[in-house]
Amino acid sequence: MILELDCGNSFIKWRVIHVADAVIEGGGIVDSDQALVAEVAALASVRLTGCRIVSVRSEEETDALCAVIAQAFAVQARVAHPAREMAGVRNGYEDYQRLGMDRWLAALGAFHVAKGACLVIDLGTAAKADFVAADGEHLGGYICPGMPLMRSQLRTHTRRIRYDDASAERALTSLLPGRSTVEAVERGCVLMLQGFARTQLEQARALWGEDFTVFLTGGDAPLVREAVPQARVVPDLVFVGLAMACPLD
Numbered sequence: 001m002i003l004e005l006d007c008g009n010s011f012i013k014w015r016v017i018h019v020a021d022a023v024i025e026g027g028g029i030v031d032s033d034q035a036l037v038a039e040v041a042a043l044a045s046v047r048l049t050g051c052r053i054v055s056v057r058s059e060e061e062t063d064a065l066c067a068v069i070a071q072a073f074a075v076q077a078r079v080a081h082p083a084r085e086m087a088g089v090r091n092g093y094e095d096y097q098r099l100g101m102d103r104w105l106a107a108l109g110a111f112h113v114a115k116g117a118c119l120v121i122d123l124g125t126a127a128k129a130d131f132v133a134a135d136g137e138h139l140g141g142y143i144c145p146g147m148p149l150m151r152s153q154l155r156t157h158t159r160r161i162r163y164d165d166a167s168a169e170r171a172l173t174s175l176l177p178g179r180s181t182v183e184a185v186e187r188g189c190v191l192m193l194q195g196f197a198r199t200q201l202e203q204a205r206a207l208w209g210e211d212f213t214v215f216l217t218g219g220d221a222p223l224v225r226e227a228v229p230q231a232r233v234v235p236d237l238v239f240v241g242l243a244m245a246c247p248l249d
């Protein structure tokens with residue numbers, strides 16, 4: 001069994017899979033290295049033979065996580081690194097090392113699955129879109145604040161926007177104009193995300209007509225599902241790319 005980690009800005013997504021057949025033994029989402037070790041160790045009969053990591057955190061934080069993994073499970077983690085070209089995809093950044101590894105791996109995974117032009121929309125702490133043409137050329141993409149950042153900016157920079165998580169969740173049962181602060185903010189931010197997703201779709205149409213695949217991933221993907229009904233929702237798209245970048249056996 002191997003441990004796979006997608007280390008985002010706010011959360012670490014983890015899963016344990018059997019290498020031979022990729023059957024998933026367990027998984028979860030945690031907000032600290034310590035919680036990660038506790039959850040993985042709690043998985044019955046976990047015997048890890050390897051670990052692969054994609055991280056958008058600093059080198060120091062990523063190294064510290066690798067050390068924690070080595071200590072807890074006696075495996076040396078493989079960390080995915082930037083590449084100019086991989087699996088038929090050519091990195092579109094002027095400086096390929098600057099492209100976020102989560103974006104790069106999601107693009108690799110998407111092109112591998114689509115076998116043609118594709119648009120990846122990844123909604124996490126940040127909202128990201130990336131474009132890969134049919135010949136594998138990564139055209140670049142867009143980065144915007146995601147739902148958590150939009151919400152916290154409003155809370156931070158206003159005096160009178162204050163509400164709790166439970167009422168935030170209740171507010172999203174509809175997207176009608178809000179009749180309370182929590183409804184107005186939560187629904188407004190969801191409409192921003194949906195607008196982001198629709199605009200990316202327009203860009204893809206302008207580039208490729210109807211001949212492309214749209215992928216939707218990230219923790220907040222469900223919030224825009226209806227706005228882009230043609231999208232394939234693939235929550236583990238980054239893991240698909242991670243397996244390609246860091247093969248283990």
Ligand SMILES: Nc1ncnc2c1ncn2[C@@H]1O[C@H](COP(=O)(O)OP(=O)(O)OP(=O)(O)O)[C@@H](O)[C@H]1O
Binds near residue numbers: 125
């Ligand atoms: N079980 C969950 N735990 C935490 N967040 C969740 C969960 N399910 C959905 N979410 C949503 O996912 C969002 C975070 O998404 P994600 O985990 O993809 O972010 P991230 O990887 O930390 O950020 P980024 O990819 O931008 O670095 C939060 O806004 C939250 O609303």
Ligand SMILES: CC(C)(CO)[C@@H](O)C(=O)NCCC(=O)O
Binds near residue numbers: 099124126128
């Ligand atoms: C945009 C984020 C923060 C999203 O996780 C990540 O992909 C990242 O740190 N990227 C580096 C900057 C860039 O991709 O241009």
Ligand SMILES: [K+]
Binds near residue numbers: 007102
């Ligand atoms: K991520």
